[in-house]
Amino acid sequence: MARLLKLLKQGPVFCAKYCSSAMSVEGSKKEAACIAVENNVKGGVIGIGSGSTIVYAVEKLAEIVAEQNLDIVCIPTSFQARQLIIKHGLPLGDLETHPVLDVCIDGADEVDTDLTLIKGGGGCLLQEKIVASCAKKFVVIADYRKKSNNLGEQWTKGIPIEVIPLSYRCVEMKIVSQYGGNIDLRLSGESKAGPVVTDNGNFILDWKFPSTLDWKAVEIFLNMIPGVVENGLFVNMAHVAYFGMKDGSVMTKERE
Numbered sequence: 001m002a003r004l005l006k007l008l009k010q011g012p013v014f015c016a017k018y019c020s021s022a023m024s025v026e027g028s029k030k031e032a033a034c035i036a037v038e039n040n041v042k043g044g045v046i047g048i049g050s051g052s053t054i055v056y057a058v059e060k061l062a063e064i065v066a067e068q069n070l071d072i073v074c075i076p077t078s079f080q081a082r083q084l085i086i087k088h089g090l091p092l093g094d095l096e097t098h099p100v101l102d103v104c105i106d107g108a109d110e111v112d113t114d115l116t117l118i119k120g121g122g123g124c125l126l127q128e129k130i131v132a133s134c135a136k137k138f139v140v141i142a143d144y145r146k147k148s149n150n151l152g153e154q155w156t157k158g159i160p161i162e163v164i165p166l167s168y169r170c171v172e173m174k175i176v177s178q179y180g181g182n183i184d185l186r187l188s189g190e191s192k193a194g195p196v197v198t199d200n201g202n203f204i205l206d207w208k209f210p211s212t213l214d215w216k217a218v219e220i221f222l223n224m225i226p227g228v229v230e231n232g233l234f235v236n237m238a239h240v241a242y243f244g245m246k247d248g249s250v251m252t253k254e255r256e
């Protein structure tokens, strides 16, 4: 109890839930997702992110919509998100009819102390960034492995960059000549020979950057390269992050 009281006094970083047993990664994703939905969804237009953590958020959303008879519309950020919304019987909308969202909830691959994010581990960064940019509030949900002091400490696969297929070699060369590091074209693996093709028909480059950089400058540089459609750096976008911690607590970090 003393530890709980101490955590509750920690200003914007506080413990929303506490239990003493060690939590699995999946358990911590679920805790973060549930608290984020409880705290941020009161109805209205909701952006639904992609990945494994968002699955728990949609389950919780379906639960509270049924319990509280909430009036919502869900805007998907990917094919996966659309299927999740449909599976749970939630109202499906799009940006054409709902260009302003009340809140967007999404996972992340890494979150630094400024709430700068790397996203796109699941290859959905383009639609994720578009939908998040239309939301009055962008809420990130993540397990403890995603919380980091500097980008690259936790997520070692690099910054995903969505590119028009014919441009991928030229884009690679321009990035490496400006900043260094190395780049892999993301491949499908065993499911299909050849590159991953995004929901938008593009390729993904994963850039392993050499050091901590000025992320806003990098984001702008990347998006100025002809052939780049979007990159997985989300700078000054997230308003709040919920981290499910190993001890079962949920840590909340707001952008300063």
Ligand SMILES: O=C(CO)[C@H](O)[C@H](O)COP(=O)(O)O
Pocket (backbone or CB within 6 Å): 049, 050, 051, 052, 053, 054, 106, 107, 108, 109, 118, 119, 120, 121, 122, 123, 124, 125, 128
């Ligand atoms: O950006 C994403 C997909 O493009 C995901 O939100 C990110 O990869 C986190 O996924 P998970 O919740 O499975 O850890």
